[in-house]
Amino acid sequence: MFDIENIVGKSHRLLKEYFGYDTFRPLQEEIVTHVMQKRDSLVLMPTGGGKSLCFQIPALMMDGVTVVVSPLISLMKDQVDGLNSNGIAAAFLNSTLTEEEESKIMQQCREGKISLLYVSPERITRSFETIFGMLNVSLLAVDEAHCISSWGHDFRPEYQQLKWIKHTFPDLPVIALTATADKTTRNDIITQLGIREPKIFLGSFNRPNLSLEVRVGVGAKDKDREILDYIRSRPNDAGIIYCMSRKSCERLSAKLNSKGLHTDFYHAGLSAEQRGRVQDSFINDDTLVICATVAFGMGIDKSNVRWVMHYNLPKNVEGYYQEIGRAGRDGLPSDTFLYFNLGDIITLRKFAEESGQVALNLEKLAQMQAFSESDICRRKILLSYFGEYLDKDCGNCDVCKNPPKKFDGTIIAQKALSAMMRTKENASTQMVVDILRGSQKKELIDHGFHRIKTYGKGADIVEDDWKQYIRQMMHLGLVEVAYDRNNALRTTELARKVLFEDKKVGLVKLVAPEIRKKRFKVT
Ligand code: ADP
Ligand code: ZN
Numbered sequence: 001m002f003d004i005e006n007i008v009g010k011s012h013r014l015l016k017e018y019f020g021y022d023t024f025r026p027l028q029e030e031i032v033t034h035v036m037q038k039r040d041s042l043v044l045m046p047t048g049g050g051k052s053l054c055f056q057i058p059a060l061m062m063d064g065v066t067v068v069v070s071p072l073i074s075l076m077k078d079q080v081d082g083l084n085s086n087g088i089a090a091a092f093l094n095s096t097l098t099e100e101e102e103s104k105i106m107q108q109c110r111e112g113k114i115s116l117l118y119v120s121p122e123r124i125t126r127s128f129e130t131i132f133g134m135l136n137v138s139l140l141a142v143d144e145a146h147c148i149s150s151w152g153h154d155f156r157p158e159y160q161q162l163k164w165i166k167h168t169f170p171d172l173p174v175i176a177l178t179a180t181a182d183k184t185t186r187n188d189i190i191t192q193l194g195i196r197e198p199k200i201f202l203g204s205f206n207r208p209n210l211s212l213e214v215r216v217g218v219g220a221k222d223k224d225r226e227i228l229d230y231i232r233s234r235p236n237d238a239g240i241i242y243c244m245s246r247k248s249c250e251r252l253s254a255k256l257n258s259k260g261l262h263t264d265f266y267h268a269g270l271s272a273e274q275r276g277r278v279q280d281s282f283i284n285d286d287t288l289v290i291c292a293t294v295a296f297g298m299g300i301d302k303s304n305v306r307w308v309m310h311y312n313l314p315k316n317v318e319g320y321y322q323e324i325g326r327a328g329r330d331g332l333p334s335d336t337f338l339y340f341n342l343g344d345i346i347t348l349r350k351f352a353e354e355s356g357q358v359a360l361n362l363e364k365l366a367q368m369q370a371f372s373e374s375d376i377c378r379r380k381i382l383l384s385y386f387g388e389y390l391d392k393d394c395g396n397c398d399v400c401k402n403p404p405k406k407f408d409g410t411i412i413a414q415k416a417l418s419a420m421m422r423t424k425e426n427a428s429t430q431m432v433v434d435i436l437r438g439s440q441k442k443e444l445i446d447h448g449f450h451r452i453k454t455y456g457k458g459a460d461i462v463e464d465d466w467k468q469y470i471r472q473m474m475h476l477g478l479v480e481v482a483y484d485r486n487n488a489l490r491t492t493e494l495a496r497k498v499l500f501e502d503k504k505v506g507l508v509k510l511v512a513p514e515i516r517k518k519r520f521k522v523t
Contacts, residue, residue, distance in 0.1 A: 409507030
């Protein structure tokens with residue numbers, strides 16, 4: 001029989017012995033115990049939440065090898081070196097090794113000398129049968145598991161081959177881990193990996209020490225001046241400014257330096273050596289401010305980044321959350337700012353239209369835009385994206401500090417939610433609005449949606465306002481977008497409380513569309 005007490009006691013001893021920690025972080029102990037029962041799991045935890053221990057501790061307890069799939073070849077060596085220096089037998093297989101080195105590692109694995117084997121997805125798909133057939137593999141850990149899903153924000157086709165593993169070795173326990181996954185992506189990970197009786201461990205994504213602020217419609221010159229003033233006001237603090245293009249990183253850094261600051265820039269166009277130098281000087285506090293593209297930050301473990309700025313709108317909420325998350329890892333108060341101009345939307349829309357998944361990327365961009373334009377507590381919106389609902393407003397974002405007027409929007413919300421439910425959650429925003437407004441469109445009639453009880457019950461609200469209210473309802477956690485069903489609207493658990501338990505919904509009063517348009521200065 002499975003002896004939980006024994007496992008718990010042992011895992012605590014290993015935590016202390018190999019990692020030097022006295023206590024587990026939230027969920028870690030539960031996850032370790034679950035994995036030790038050879039059951040599958042999906043772990044969603046923010047970056048820095050401590051996902052690695054969830055498979056490293058079991059790896060130390062199990063006979064055989066734990067295979068870890070990780071997409072970041074550049075980090076693999078560091079991870080393995082780190083483990084080795086803690087006295088853990090770990091190795092990696094990827095394209096940087098010679099055949100000889102590789103067969104030596106395989107040999108060590110066969111002899112039971114290796115507990116953790118990190119493997120790149122290319123490597124594993126090429127010869128997973130050799131790895132899993134010849135070695136005594138006790139656990140498969142899939143890191144950055146969202147890469148398997150084309151609904152996620154960082155799809156890697158190689159990852160899709162991983163589904164054959166569970167297919168071929170159904171009894172092998174799997175632990176999938178990610179820091180970013182909306183509900184669609186989450187379900188897709190489970191399906192693709194063939195996770196059985198999925199147990200999902202959802203860590204909190206709330207980072208209350210990060211202040212959130214969006215600055216809308218600030219022109220380029222004013223933006224640069226505000227940034228300069230801000231950095232001067234915090235001469236001893238480290239920060240990152242994320243820019244959209246390589247060129248704008250270089251330009252901004254040069255401009256700030258011309259005003260007497262000492263900043264540097266970082267992007268994927270630099271040589272590995274240059275990138276290493278910039279990273280090191282940032283980590284050692286020699287250069288406090290880096291102007292960078294999204295290439296900067298992966299795997300940089302710096303706890304005292306005091307602020308993160310977005311010079312431009314990020315292309316989706318996942319990216320934005322990851323990037324601001326590099327601030328304040330030590331838990332101390334840290335600032336984040338996002339500049340948002342209509343010009344960004346135009347550029348990003350073009351990128352999305354040129355991408356392989358136009359509808360998906362446009363929808364993700366629309367959510368990012370909606371976050372920036374919204375009058376609802378920004379943290380509520382961010383967390384709703386990860387399926388987490390804050391009961392109260394956060395008090396540490398620009399909306400909370402300057403709250404807009406709200407009215408009782410319960411009836412409006414009920415009408416919309418009821419329409420969504422009666423379409424069996426198969427209708428897009430446009431269709432739901434058409435139903436509410438009683439449109440005669442052919443597609444609507446063909447679906448029989450004109451027979452829905454709330455058909456035409458929202459004709460008093462104009463189309464544009466309905467769309468805004470539905471966005472607000474998403475931000476309040478009542479509605480989600482199903483990317484895998486043509487962006488259809490899906491109601492959440494919380495929505496049931498509004499429909500059936502009369503939970504009140506506060507909506508923000510909308511300003512007239514003509515005023516709304518004027519709010520943006522096109523730069
Ligand atoms: P993630 O993979 O979720 O981004 P990591 O596994 O890299 O996070 O852990 C982030 C940091 O937290 C690491 O420095 C790790 O050593 C530390 N850490 C993890 N678990 C604990 C714990 N129980 N106690 C203290 N520190 C921990
Ligand atoms: Zn707030």
